[in-house]
Each structure stands twice: as structure tokens, then as C-alpha cells.
Amino acid sequence: MSKYEEISVHGYEEFCKAVEDRKGKDIFAYFSGDKDASGKSWCPDCVKAEPIVRGEMSHLPEGSVFIYCQVGERAYWKDPNNDFKKTLKLTGVPTLLRCGTPQRLVEENCFKPDLVRMLFTED
Template sequence: MGLHRVPVSSLPSSWQGIKDRLPQSGDSTYIFFVVDDDASTGKPWCPDVREALPVVEKYFEKRGDLEVAVVSVGSRSVWKDPGNIWRTSWGLRAVPTLVKYTGTGAEGDGVVQSQLVEEETKDEDKLRAFTQQDTSAP
């Protein structure tokens, strides 16, 4: 249980294809969208991701009963491109973003139940409330 990094190049293009390959937590699928590491530092290029990643990782590891897939939206130049697939097809507006998907919609897309964006992903109380309804949070 905990966090699982999912290489972008290995993800299928359809929601169902992705859903079938990602960790499931009950009826929910959690995806934590982050950025690539900067080649010169070995750390995420986005300061918000650098701060949020250890908080989210620690929370899900401590929790133990839920899994989250970690997906990178790309390098700085890839993410900043308005045509980035994560912006256009997935509706992401900022990183880091932790999304809880429940089921599949009529169009075959994942149904977003809720999400935490940027600063919210660094707050353990918000993480606890965000995951509360799936099982009993510690």
C-alpha cells in the first residue's frame, strides 16, 4: 500500500485502460499528479510538489489501507504547454493535484469525486478529510 509511481509513457490513452492499471482503494482511484524531477537537482522542479510529495507519501504510508498512483505531468516546458494532455484531456490546472476518481462516466472518462490542489495537498488534516469516506482513517 502507499504510493506507486506510474511512468507516463506506460499509461494507456483511455480512462478505462488507466483505471484498470492503477491501484484501487475500494471504489475510488487516487491519482497524485506531480512533475518530473529537475535533471540538475534530482528533485521536482516545482517547489509546491517538492513540499507536498513527502507529506502525501507519509500520509498514505501511515494510513496503510489506501493506495495512490503518482503520475508526472512532465518537465517544466511540457507542463507549461497549453496543449499538454493533462491540461486538455484531464482538466488539470495546477500541480500538485490529488484527485479521487469514482467510477466511469457516460463518456467513458473518470468521474472526479473530489480533489486537493496545491497548498491543500500539504495539509494532513485535509488529506485525512479527503480520504475519510473510503474507510476508517487512523
């Protein structure tokens, strides 16, 4: 039995619903480029970061929520008016953030296990 809940969502609407359904909980979100049928993302940095982020998930706080969100195909992500960029102010993928706080790791910072662990463990 893990001490946190993990959810996988696809797209902005599903992400918002997952957050809304878990209001009041400590929510961490990881944003990645869409994966193809073989499970490989179009985003090479996302491919590199995911095992590092997953390797630090044992440090997630008890009772917290981890949302794995695929942001869409490359063309959608590149659109400066997509909801992730416009509303959530994401600047790149991968992005790991703690919802409701300014804490976030973007792109190559997600490659650093110590930074990922710090985001998961510091209030």
C-alpha cells in the same frame, strides 16, 4: 505488508494504463512535476507537498491504489493543450485526486495534512 498498492508512472499514457489495469479499485492519484537525476522536482510546491501527502498515506483505505504520476518537464506542463490539462482538467501541480469523484486537492491544499487525510478517508 501495506494495505494499499503504490505505483509510480510517468506521463499521461502510463497513468491511463495504470488506472485501466486497476478498474473497480479505489484509486488515488498524485500528480507532480518531473524529477531530475537527484530526485528533485522542478515544481517547488511539489517538493513541499510530497512529504505531507506521503505522511498521510497510512490513512489510505484497505485495498486501494496510490498512483504517483510525474506529469513531464516544465515546458510540457505549461502547454495548455497537454493531456493532463485537457483530459483530466488538472489546473496545477501538485494535484491529489480520488479517481472517479470530484474530490481533489490542488497546489497549496496539498500542504494541509488534515485535508489530505480527509481525501483519503471520506467516501
